[in-house]
Structures are given as structure tokens and as C-alpha cells.
Amino acid sequence: MSERKTIVIVGGNAAGPAAAAKAKRVDPDADVLMIEQNEFISTGTCELPYVVSGEVSSHEKIVYFDAASFEEKKGARVSVRSRVEEIDRKAREVTVRNLNDDSTWRQRYDKLILATGSVAKSVPPIPSDATNVFRLKSVPHVVELKKYIEREKPESAVVIGSGYIGLETAEAFRKLDCDVKIVELTPEPMPQAEREIRKLVETTLEDEGVEFLGGVEDLESFVEEGRIVRLKAGGKRFEADVVVVSAGVAPETRLAQNAGLEVGDAGALKVDNAMRTSDPNIYAAGDCAEVVNAITLRPDYIPLASYARDGGYTAGENAAGGAARFRPVFRNASMRLFDRFYAGVGLTTAEAEKAGFAIAEAHATAFNRVHVMPGAGKVFGKIIFEKDSKRPLGGAFFGGREVSGYVDVVSTLIAHKLPATALAEAEYNYNPPLSPFLNLLTLLGKKAGA
Numbered sequence: 001m002s003e004r005k006t007i008v009i010v011g012g013n014a015a016g017p018a019a020a021a022k023a024k025r026v027d028p029d030a031d032v033l034m035i036e037q038n039e040f041i042s043t044g045t046c047e048l049p050y051v052v053s054g055e056v057s058s059h060e061k062i063v064y065f066d067a068a069s070f071e072e073k074k075g076a077r078v079s080v081r082s083r084v085e086e087i088d089r090k091a092r093e094v095t096v097r098n099l100n101d102d103s104t105w106r107q108r109y110d111k112l113i114l115a116t117g118s119v120a121k122s123v124p125p126i127p128s129d130a131t132n133v134f135r136l137k138s139v140p141h142v143v144e145l146k147k148y149i150e151r152e153k154p155e156s157a158v159v160i161g162s163g164y165i166g167l168e169t170a171e172a173f174r175k176l177d178c179d180v181k182i183v184e185l186t187p188e189p190m191p192q193a194e195r196e197i198r199k200l201v202e203t204t205l206e207d208e209g210v211e212f213l214g215g216v217e218d219l220e221s222f223v224e225e226g227r228i229v230r231l232k233a234g235g236k237r238f239e240a241d242v243v244v245v246s247a248g249v250a251p252e253t254r255l256a257q258n259a260g261l262e263v264g265d266a267g268a269l270k271v272d273n274a275m276r277t278s279d280p281n282i283y284a285a286g287d288c289a290e291v292v293n294a295i296t297l298r299p300d301y302i303p304l305a306s307y308a309r310d311g312g313y314t315a316g317e318n319a320a321g322g323a324a325r326f327r328p329v330f331r332n333a334s335m336r337l338f339d340r341f342y343a344g345v346g347l348t349t350a351e352a353e354k355a356g357f358a359i360a361e362a363h364a365t366a367f368n369r370v371h372v373m374p375g376a377g378k379v380f381g382k383i384i385f386e387k388d389s390k391r392p393l394g395g396a397f398f399g400g401r402e403v404s405g406y407v408d409v410v411s412t413l414i415a416h417k418l419p420a421t422a423l424a425e426a427e428y429n430y431n432p433p434l435s436p437f438l439n440l441l442t443l444l445g446k447k448a449g450a
């Protein structure tokens with residue numbers, strides 16, 4: 001009889017639970033243990049801004065399992081409020097701190113899966129220990145922020161950073177009737193987006209009464225009795241009842257690096273297509289690990305939930321003895337901004353140029369339904385493609401809910417290396433309250449062929 005395998009997973013949010021559940025399905029006899037430092041596992045991180053705004057009534061709604069229900073439904077053991085502090089690769093043991101009583105214990109493993117995710121970056125002039133400074137990266141963060149909002153009833157909110165999470169956070173505070181300012185280092189919001197989209201985002205913020213302060217290089221905070229009372233940015237001084245720092249995320253690799261595991265060119269844990277790190281007994285998946293970009297075929301860092309889940313499945317299957325391979329991926333991300341939506345796929349113009357492609361672009365604006373129909377509006381679209389082959393490299397849209405469908409059509413073209421001109425060859429659905437007579441994608445396909 002073969003010995004029972006022990007699989008230990010560090011991190012219990014998205015990649016961790018996917019890995020644990022898959023490992024247990026592949027090897028039901030294995031002892032699978034998932035260790036998480038927070039109180040919560042298996043949470044809907046992407047829903048955090050909607051808990052702030054109140055659209056999702058409580059953080060409890062985005063906690064999809066607790067330790068007991070995960071153990072019961074998935075068969076893996078769970079240890080919460082337990083932080084893995086060290087990996088002893090030689091002994092194949094991890095040292096775990098019990099955060100309830102500060103004691104430590106050692107746990108043996110045959111295979112270890114790191115699903116330690118990412119951490120919110122800090123912005124040095126903003127003291128992260130001030131009582132009115134928050135981040136929005138996890139359920140404990142939103143619990144803390146919601147308590148503060150209920151107790152202090154802030155009237156002014158400042159969001160530092162205007163990536164998609166910063167913008168979603170700004171919207172949430174506007175919905176709470178706060179006076180909202182966004183402070184950003186670059187001149188326009190959403191620095192990673194296409195220039196046309198940045199302009200549309202800026203106009204939307206203006207229309208919705210959010211003040212955008214761009215190109216800020218003089219950010220200063222004034223602290224009294226442990227809280228920020230005022231900020232200075234762009235030569236202006238203003239009050240801030242609440243400050244949310246939203247300056248992006250960085251892969252959480254400290255534990256792995258202390259154990260001597262390799263970090264790749266994209267800055268996260270280097271893994272092969274089996275999600276194995278530089279130690280064959282240790283796997284990594286999710287926001288802490290690199291992926292291969294299917295367009296550039298180079299290592300990349302794309303911290304998104306669906307890749308965390310799928311990478312987790314691959315790591316879990318392989319740790320349990322399987323032979324799964326994780327596919328190269330490309331970004332497909334979206335955001336709601338008040339009543340507008342953004343969706344972008346693949347590379348941006350700047351990324352495509354940086355990767356060395358000779359590119360061309362096509363862009364157009366069209367109605368998303370027949371213009372006389374109630375609720376019809378304009379949608380902007382852009383595709384980026386290789387000049388000679390017309391192979392699509394990326395696309396971006398800003399408009400109504402249809403952007404999600406449009407971007408997925410471009411995603412299909414990218415995945416199957418169909419030319420951008422193929423957009424003009426599809427038959428698009430048409431019905432006045434639902435879709436336009438002339439589809440934006442047809443226009444983009446024609447322009448790509450012109």
C-alpha cells in the first residue's frame with residue numbers, strides 16, 4: 001500500500017482553494033491542508049468595491065466558504081489565522097505561527113503549493129498606520145473600512161491611484177455621497193489604458209463629480225493625533241476624512257524568496273507550465289506567480305482572478321500526481337465606472353510597441369443600440385494589430401454593457417490568431433433595443449482592412 005501523501009497549500013483566497021479542491025479530487029486519499037493567515041477563506045475580492053458602496057449588503061455575502069464548510073464540501077483541512085513563516089526545503093517542513101496564541105508549529109509536506117497572492121503597494125508619503133488610511137485588497141480590509149464609514153460618516157474621500165481598483169473605489173465613495181478626489185502621479189487616469197480610453201475615463205469622472213488631480217508630484221499628508229487631516233497635491237490643500245491607497249499590487253514572494261526560490265523576469269515566482277517553481281516539490285499559482293503571455297510568449301505578470309483559479313487547478317492536480325499543463329494566457333479585464341463600462345484584452349498599444357511588434361491601430365465610435373431606442377449610447381472601440389499580418393494583439397472598449405461581449409469577440413480572434421479583418425466578416429445580431437444596425441466590430445474590421 002502506498003503511503004498517504006501530504007499536500008500543504010499556503011494562502012486560502014482564490015488560487016489556494018482551487019488548488020486544494022483539485023488536489024483532493026485527483027487524490028482523495030491525500031491529506032490536503034490549506035493554511036491562511038486571515039480569518040476568511042475563499043472570498044470574492046473583485047466584489048470588495050461593491051461592499052463599500054453598499055450594493056452588496058455585507059462582507060458575509062462574499063465569503064463563499066468558511067473553514068468548516070470547505071472541509072465538509074471539498075475534503076481538505078483548513079487552518080485559518082495561521083501564518084506560514086518559513087519553508088525548510090531540505091526537511092520538507094513549514095513553520096506556521098498560530099495568530100490566536102502566537103505559538104508556532106511545524107508541518108511536514110510532500111508537496112507544497114504557494115498561493116500567497118499579492119499585497120497592495122504603499123505610497124510613501126501616506127502613513128499607512130494613520131487611523132483613516134485604508135487599502136482595499138481583502139475582506140479584513142473592507143470590514144475595517146465599513147466600520148470606519150459607519151462610525152465616522154466621512155464626507156470627503158481621497159483615493160490615491162487611478163487604476164481600475166482606484167476608480168471602482170472612487171465610484172463607491174461617490175455613491176455614499178462623499179466629495180471624492182483622486183490623486184494620481186500620471187497626468188491622466190487609468191495610466192495603463194489606451195490614450196483614448198484615458199480621456200473617456202477623465203470625462204466620466206468629471207461628469208460624475210469626482211475631482212481628478214493628475215500629474216501629482218508634491219503629495220504630502222498632514223497628520224494630527226494619528227489621523228490625516230489634510231493632504232497637499234498639485235499645489236492644492238484639502239481635507240480628507242478618509243484616504244484609500246490604491247496604487248496597484250505586488251506579488252507576495254517574501255516567504256518563497258527567503259527559501260531561495262527563483263523569481264522571474266516579470267517579478268513574480270518563476271514557474272514552468274506545470275506551475276512548478278525552481279524546487280520540484282513546490283508549486284505556485286495565482287497573483288504570486290508569473291504566467292506566460294500567449295501573445296509575446298514571454299513571462300508576464302497578470303494578477304487576475306480567473307488565472308489564479310485556473311493556475312490553482314493545475315498546481316493542485318500536479319501536486320496530487322497529475323500531469324496538467326497551464327496554458328499561456330493574455331489579459332482580459334473590465335471595469336464599471338458609474339453607468340459606463342471599460343473592457344480591454346491583450347496588449348495595449350504601449351505594450352505591443354515595447355514587445356517589438358510593428359503595429360497598426362483602428363478605432364471607431366458607434367451606437368450600441370438603434371439610436372432612437374431608450375438607453376442607447378455611444379461605444380468607443382479600438383483594436384491593435386500587426387501591420388502586415390493583421391494579427392490582432394489587443395483591443396479596448398468603453399461604453400455600455402456590450403463592451404464585455406465585444407472584447408470577448410476580439411479575445412477569440414487573438415486566441416485563434418484570426419486576422420483583425422475577420423471582424424468585418426461575422427454576421428452580427430441586430431435588434432433595436434439590444435444591438436445596433438451597424439455593429440462597431442464591423443467598422444473596426446473594415447478599418448483594419450483599409
Ligand SMILES: Cc1cc2nc3c(=O)[nH]c(=O)nc-3n(C[C@H](O)[C@H](O)[C@H](O)COP(=O)(O)OP(=O)(O)OC[C@H]3O[C@@H](n4cnc5c(N)ncnc54)[C@H](O)[C@@H]3O)c2cc1C
Binds near residue numbers: 011035036117
Ligand atoms: C478590489 C479588487 C478588485 C478586483 N477585481 C477583479 C476583477 O474584476 N476581475 C479579476 O479577474 N480580478 C480582479 N481582482 C484581482 C483578483 O482579486 C486577484 O487576481 C485574486 O484575488 C488573486 O488570488 P490569489 O489567491 O492568487 O491571491 P490573493 O487574493 O492575494 O490571496 C492570497 C492569500 O494568501 C494569504 N497569505 C499570503 N501569505 C501567507 C502566509 N505566509 N501564510 C498564510 N497565508 C498567506 C493571504 O492572506 C491571502 O488571503 C481584483 C482585486 C482587487 C483587490
